[in-house]
Amino acid sequence: xxxxxxxxxxxxxxxxxxxxxxxxxxxxxxxxxxxxxxxxxxxxxxxxxxxxxxxxxxxxxxxxxxxxxxxxxxxxxxxxxxxxxxxxxxxxxxxxxxxxxxxxxxxxxxxxxxxxxxxxxxxxxxxxxxxxxxxxxxxxxxxxxxxxxxxxxxxxxxxxxxxxxxxxxxxxxxxxxxxxxxxxxxxxxxxxxxxxxxxxxxxxxxxxxxxxxxxxxxxxxxxxxxxxxxxxxxxxxxxxxxxxxxxxxxxxxxxxxxxxxxxxxxxxxxxxxxxxx
Amino acid sequence: xxxxxxxxxxxxxxxxxxxxxxxxxxxxxxxxxxxxxxxxxxxxxxxxxxxxxxxxxxxxxxxxxxxxxxxxxxxxxxxxxxxxxxxxxxxxxxxxxxxxxxxxxxxxxxxxxxxxxxxxxxxxxxxxxxxxxxxxxxxxxxxxxxxxxxxxxxxxxxxxxxxxxxxxxxxxxxxxxxxxxxxxxxxxxxxxxxxxxxxxxxxxxxxxxxxxxxxxxxxxxxxxxxxxxxxxxxxxxxxxxxxxxxxxxxxxxxxxxxxxxxxxxxxxxxxxxxxxxxxxxxxxxxxxxxxxxxxxxxxxxxxxxxxxxxxxxxxxxxxxxxxxxxxxxxxxxxxxxxxxxxxxxxxxxxxxxxxxxxxxx
Numbered sequence: 001x002x003x004x005x006x007x008x009x010x011x012x013x014x015x016x017x018x019x020x021x022x023x024x025x026x027x028x029x030x031x032x033x034x035x036x037x038x039x040x041x042x043x044x045x046x047x048x049x050x051x052x053x054x055x056x057x058x059x060x061x062x063x064x065x066x067x068x069x070x071x072x073x074x075x076x077x078x079x080x081x082x083x084x085x086x087x088x089x090x091x092x093x094x095x096x097x098x099x100x101x102x103x104x105x106x107x108x109x110x111x112x113x114x115x116x117x118x119x120x121x122x123x124x125x126x127x128x129x130x131x132x133x134x135x136x137x138x139x140x141x142x143x144x145x146x147x148x149x150x151x152x153x154x155x156x157x158x159x160x161x162x163x164x165x166x167x168x169x170x171x172x173x174x175x176x177x178x179x180x181x182x183x184x185x186x187x188x189x190x191x192x193x194x195x196x197x198x199x200x201x202x203x204x205x206x207x208x209x210x211x212x213x214x215x216x217x218x219x220x221x222x223x224x225x226x227x228x229x230x231x232x233x234x235x236x237x238x239x240x241x242x243x244x245x246x247x248x249x250x251x252x253x254x255x256x257x258x259x260x261x262x263x264x265x266x267x268x269x270x271x272x273x274x275x276x277x
Numbered sequence: 278x279x280x281x282x283x284x285x286x287x288x289x290x291x292x293x294x295x296x297x298x299x300x301x302x303x304x305x306x307x308x309x310x311x312x313x314x315x316x317x318x319x320x321x322x323x324x325x326x327x328x329x330x331x332x333x334x335x336x337x338x339x340x341x342x343x344x345x346x347x348x349x350x351x352x353x354x355x356x357x358x359x360x361x362x363x364x365x366x367x368x369x370x371x372x373x374x375x376x377x378x379x380x381x382x383x384x385x386x387x388x389x390x391x392x393x394x395x396x397x398x399x400x401x402x403x404x405x406x407x408x409x410x411x412x413x414x415x416x417x418x419x420x421x422x423x424x425x426x427x428x429x430x431x432x433x434x435x436x437x438x439x440x441x442x443x444x445x446x447x448x449x450x451x452x453x454x455x456x457x458x459x460x461x462x463x464x465x466x467x468x469x470x471x472x473x474x475x476x477x478x479x480x481x482x483x484x485x486x487x488x489x490x491x492x493x494x495x496x497x498x499x500x501x502x503x504x505x506x507x508x509x510x511x512x513x514x515x516x517x518x519x520x521x522x523x524x525x526x527x528x529x530x531x532x533x534x535x536x537x538x539x540x541x542x543x544x545x546x547x548x549x550x551x552x553x554x555x556x557x558x559x560x561x562x563x564x565x566x567x568x569x570x571x572x573x574x575x576x577x578x579x580x581x582x583x584x585x586x587x588x589x590x591x592x593x594x595x596x597x598x599x600x601x602x603x604x605x606x607x608x609x610x611x612x613x614x615x616x617x618x619x620x621x622x623x624x625x626x627x628x629x630x631x632x633x634x635x636x637x638x
Contacts, residue, residue: 164437166458
C-alpha cells in the first residue's frame with residue numbers, strides 16, 4: 001500500500017480515497033440504467049404477479065332476452081390474499097353476469113363477488129386458485145404520501161393487457177363528486193389512468209400498494225393525466241368487513257338469541273304462574 | 278504530516294460529495310438533458326407533400342409530417358412507412374437545413390422505411406442502435422419527435438409493456454411491440470424511442486387513443502425488428518418474407534372441445550392460397566362453415582401443432598416461427614387432421630408477394 005498520489009496522501013488514507021473514487025465511478029457507470037429506473041423495474045416486478053385483469057359480461061335486459069352477450073367490460077384487480085381474494089372497484093364488477101379474471105401467469109378463472117362497499121366503490125371477488133396460490137400485494141401507507149413523490153400505476157387500460165404507467169402524486173387529499181356518489185380523500189396522480197385501469201394498483205417505488213385507481217377527470221373519457229386513486233388506508237379500514245362479511249350474520253344471530261331468551265323468559269314466567277295456581 | 282493526510286482525504290471526500298450536490302438537478306434530469314442534447318440533432322422532421330386538385334381544379338399541396346432518425350453517417354434515415362405516403366419527401370435536419378430525400382426502401386409489414394439525404398457528414402448525428410430484447414418494463418423511454426408539426430419535442434416516460442403484438446396498416450402482425458407512457462402524438466411517427474444510455478430501442482409508430490391524441494398509451498416497433506430488415510431495405514429496397522400460403526386462426530381449448538378435435542391448442546388452417554407452398558405440400562384448408570358462440574368460422578382444415586418441432590399453441594406463434602426463416606427454406610409442419618391422424622408435412626417456403634412503393638433513391 002505505497003501509492004504516491006500527487007497531493008501526498010499515503011497509506012490507508014490513500015487506499016480509502018481511491019476506494020471512494022472507485023466506488024463512485026462504478027456506481028455511475030456500472031449499469032446502463034439510472035438508479036430511478038432500477039427502482040421502477042424492481043417495484044414493477046414485485047407487484048406484477050399481484051395485479052390481475054378482469055373482464056366482465058353484462059347482459060342487459062333486451063327484447064330477445066339476451067340472445068348474444070351484449071356488453072363486455074374490462075378492469076383490473078389487486079390480490080389481497082393468497083387464496084384468491086381480489087379487491088377491485090365496485091363499478092368494474094357490479095351488474096356483471098360473468099366475471100373472468102386473467103392472472104399474470106395466464107390462467108383464466110371465473111370469479112364471484114363476495115362483498116361490496118358502495119360508499120368507497122370497493123368490491124371483493126373470489127377466485128378458486130386450486131393448488132397454485134397467488135402472490136398477495138404488500139399494503140403501504142397512504143398517510144405518508146407527499147405531493148411530488150413518484151408513483152406507478154399497474155392495470156389493464158382498454159383491455160390491452162398488463163401495463164405500467166408512471167407519474168407523481170399531484171395532490172394527496174382530493175374530494176370528487178360523480179353523479180350520485182361523492183368520493184373523499186382521494187389521491188390525485190398524473191400517471192396515465194384510462195378506462196380499464198379501474199381497480200388497478202397505484203404503488204410507490206417500494207412496490208407497496210398506496211391506492212386503488214378509481215376515477216379520472218376527463219372531457220374525452222380517456223386520460224388527460226388527471227387520475228384519482230382510493231387511498232390504501234380506506235381499503236385497510238374496509239377490508240376486514242369485506243373479507244369476512246360476518247357483521248350481517250352477527251346481527252341476525254343476536255336477534256335470534258334475544259328472541260329465544262325472551263321466549264324462554266315469557267315461558268318461565270307463565271309456567272310459574274301455573275304453579276302458583 | 279498526519280494532519281495533511283487527513284486534510285487531503287477529507288478534501289477528496291468533500292469534493293466527491295459536492296460534485297453530486299453542487300448541481301441542483303437530479304441524476305434523472307441530468308440524464309434527460311445530456312441525452313437530449315446529444316441525440317436531438319439526429320432526429321429529423323419529414324414532410325411528405327402530395328399535390329391535389331381542389332374543387333376548382335386548383336393545385337393545392339397537402340402535407341403530412343412525421344419524424345425520423347439518422348441511422349448512418351451516409352445519410353440513411355429510418356422512419357415509418359405510413360409517414361412517407363406517396364408524396365414528395367423533404368427532410369429537415371435539427372439545424373433547420375432542408376433536403377430532398379430519396380426513398381431507399383420500405384416495408385409495409387413492419388411499417389418501416391429508409392430514406393437517404395445527401396447532407397455533409399459533419400451535419401449528421403447518428404443515433405446508435407441498441408437492443409430491444411433485453412428491455413425491462415419500468416425502464417425509462419424517451420421519445421423525440423415532431424408532434425402536430427410543432428417542431429422538435431422531447432417527451433419521457435417508462436416502458437409500459439413489452440412483447441405485445443400489433444397489426445400494421447396492411448393487417449400483418451408486428452411482434453414484440455414496445456408500449457410506453459411517454460406522450461406520443463400524431464407527427465411523432467417514425468421518431469426514435471431512446472433508453473437511458475442513449476441507444477435507439479424503438480421507432481414510435483402508433484398510439485391507442487379514442488381521441489386521436491396521446492392518452493399515455495403509445496407503441497413503438499422494436500429496434501431488433503428494424504435491425505433485421507434495414508440492410509435489405511438499403512441494398513434491395515424491400516425485405517423478402519417467407520410465404521406459407523395459409524391463413525391460420527387460433528385454436529382455443531374451448532373451440533377444440535366443441536369441434537371434438539384430438540388436440541387442445543394450435544393454429545387451425547382456415548384457407549390455403551391455391552398453388553401456394555402449403556397447398557402444394559398437401560395442407561388442407563377449411564371445408565365448411567360452423568357457428569360457435571357468435572362467431573362463424575371455417576372448420577375442417579388441418580391444425581398445425583408444431584413448426585420445425587417447436588410446439589405452436591396459437592397462430593401468432595406459428596407465424597413468428599415461420600418469420601424467422603427465409604424464402605426457399607424447407608420447414609416441417611406437425612399437423613393433426615380432423616380424422617384424428619397426425620403427421621409431418623414438409624413445405625418449401627415461397628416469397629411473399631410485395632406491394633411496396635417503388636424505390637426512388
